[in-house]
Amino acid sequence: MDPKTGKLSFGRMLGYGMGGFGGEFLYSTIGIFALYFFTDVALIGAAVAGILLMASRFWDAFADVLMGYISDHTHSRWGQRRPYLLFGAIPFGIFFYLLFQSPAFQGSEKILYYGAMVFLAWTAYSVVQVPYNAMVPNITRDPKERASLIGVQRFLVLIALIVIGGFTKPFVASFPSEQIGWSNLALIFAILMVACQFITFFTTKERYAAEGESYSFKDSYKLIFRNTPFMMLCAVLLCLFVVFTMAGTMINYFFKYNIQNEGIIAIALICIFGLGALLMPLWVLLSNKIGKKPVYILGFSIYGICYIIQFFVYTSDLAVVLPLFIGFGIGFSGASLSFFSIVPETVEYAEWKFGVRTEGIQYGIYTFVMKLAASIAMILAGFGLELSGYVANVVQSQGTLMGMRILATLVPAAIAAIGIIILCFYPINEKKYARMVTEIEERKGARPE
Numbered sequence: 432m433d434p435k436t437g438k439l440s441f442g443r444m445l446g447y448g449m450g451g452f453g454g455e456f457l458y459s460t461i462g463i464f465a466l467y468f469f470t471d472v473a474l475i476g477a478a479v480a481g482i483l484l485m486a487s488r489f490w491d492a493f494a495d496v497l498m499g500y501i502s503d504h505t506h507s508r509w510g511q512r513r514p515y516l517l518f519g520a521i522p523f524g525i526f527f528y529l530l531f532q533s534p535a536f537q538g539s540e541k542i543l544y545y546g547a548m549v550f551l552a553w554t555a556y557s558v559v560q561v562p563y564n565a566m567v568p569n570i571t572r573d574p575k576e577r578a579s580l581i582g583v584q585r586f587l588v589l590i591a592l593i594v595i596g597g598f599t600k601p602f603v604a605s606f607p608s609e610q611i612g613w614s615n616l617a618l619i620f621a622i623l624m625v626a627c628q629f630i631t632f633f634t635t636k637e638r639y640a641a642e643g644e645s646y647s648f649k650d651s652y653k654l655i656f657r658n659t660p661f662m663m664l665c666a667v668l669l670c671l672f673v674v675f676t677m678a679g680t681m682i683n684y685f686f687k688y689n690i691q692n693e694g695i696i697a698i699a700l701i702c703i704f705g706l707g708a709l710l711m712p713l714w715v716l717l718s719n720k721i722g723k724k725p726v727y728i729l730g731f732s733i734y735g736i737c738y739i740i741q742f743f744v745y746t747s748d749l750a751v752v753l754p755l756f757i758g759f760g761i762g763f764s765g766a767s768l769s770f771f772s773i774v775p776e777t778v779e780y781a782e783w784k785f786g787v788r789t790e791g792i793q794y795g796i797y798t799f800v801m802k803l804a805a806s807i808a809m810i811l812a813g814f815g816l817e818l819s820g821y822v823a824n825v826v827q828s829q830g831t832l833m834g835m836r837i838l839a840t841l842v843p844a845a846i847a848a849i850g851i852i853i854l855c856f857y858p859i860n861e862k863k864y865a866r867m868v869t870e871i872e873e874r875k876g877a878r879p880e
Contacts, residue, residue: 446634453627481813499795596700670850730765
């Protein structure tokens with residue numbers, strides 16, 4: 432804390448943000464490159480690869496909520512959430528590393544290996560990132576501090592995305608084979624991931640613990656489904672991350688086969704995520720001025736419109752596509768920041784409505800929805816490629832190329848439109864949120880000592 436103001440110091444915000452920076456290497460590397468790795472490096476069929484990436488989500492529906500419940504009921508000298516960063520960091524890195532190896536397995540053995548690694552990698556992600564994401568209400572309850580804290584975190588996440596997007600393909604291509612390149616890349620990313628969780632553990636302080644009535648794991652699902660704003664935000668989150676992951680996955684195929692210029696992939700991702708990082712402070716200011724929901728709708732709308740434009744802008748001419756990449760960066764920055772700024776409101780809503788703080792459970796569900804979205808995007812892309820007649824590393828037919836084009840542009844645009852419509856009905860605004868917080872504090876003040 433800043434000793435003069437009592438506010439969160441920038442160092443604390445930066446320390447917290449490093450956990451998101453490290454976590455993004457698993458989430459987005461799988462989201463952007465796992466399907467490509469499976470089809471073009473591990474040589475697994477597109478539909479089978481999509482199923483592999485989807486299958487572990489059935490376990491996550493239980494594991495993420497369980498992890499949230501456990502962290503809500505954890506009491507240790509390190510706090511409620513921080514211990515899981517310390518003890519989960521090393522498995523987090525190990526399973527990610529193993530996912531991008533190329534063992535000498537064939538047929539069903541190969542499928543079982545990658546299925547197991549996806550399962551273990553996402554489980555490790557749950558152990559670390561569910562408590563990490565749930566830590567925001569434990570760190571501060573000031574809405575503006577939360578916006579700043581999440582702004583710093585999202586800025587660092589965008590830096591991670593710049594590294595992932597700009598570094599991955601050139602680095603892998605610098606080795607004699609893609610198998611060797613991916614193995615070395617996974618090692619570097621795994622070390623970064625582990626180090627970042629340790630940094631967050633040692634630099635973050637939990638000032639508040641979950642308060643209110645206790646609840647059982649069985650009751651947690653009832654509480655979740657009665658929290659209407661939370662359920663609406665889950666639906667929007669599902670749309671948002673299906674769009675992000677679908678586009679990130681298909682960019683590999685779109686530029687490799689449709690545009691026939693893979694070099695543009697790194698340029699596109701650096702432009703989108705780099706500009707997104709630079710614009711993050713402006714989105715924070717705008718969010719504080721006009722509200723998080725309007726900013727979210729604006730950012731998500733810009734992002735969706737850019738996909739419609741991209742369907743018609745069918746060229747590798749940088750003079751034409753750079754303005755489009757800039758539009759993507761503007762929209763991506765606003766949409767991603769605003770969502771994570773809105774999430775804590777649903778925690779206060781649960782406390783206001785039911786007298787129970789369930790941030791661990793709620794962030795567990797959010798983490799599950801993010802992973803579910805990534806998997807839905809993967810299976811849509813996998814089956815879409817399969818139906819369009821895709822065969823790895825050959826010249827594609829015109830029908831296949833059109834299928835890729837639609838999957839990379841119009842499908843994400845349509846899903847974005849659904850998310851925006853749902854978001855328009857989200858019921859919590861700044862005025863209602865302030866009233867909820869005031870009433871919560873009044874109840875606490877009225878409790879007998």
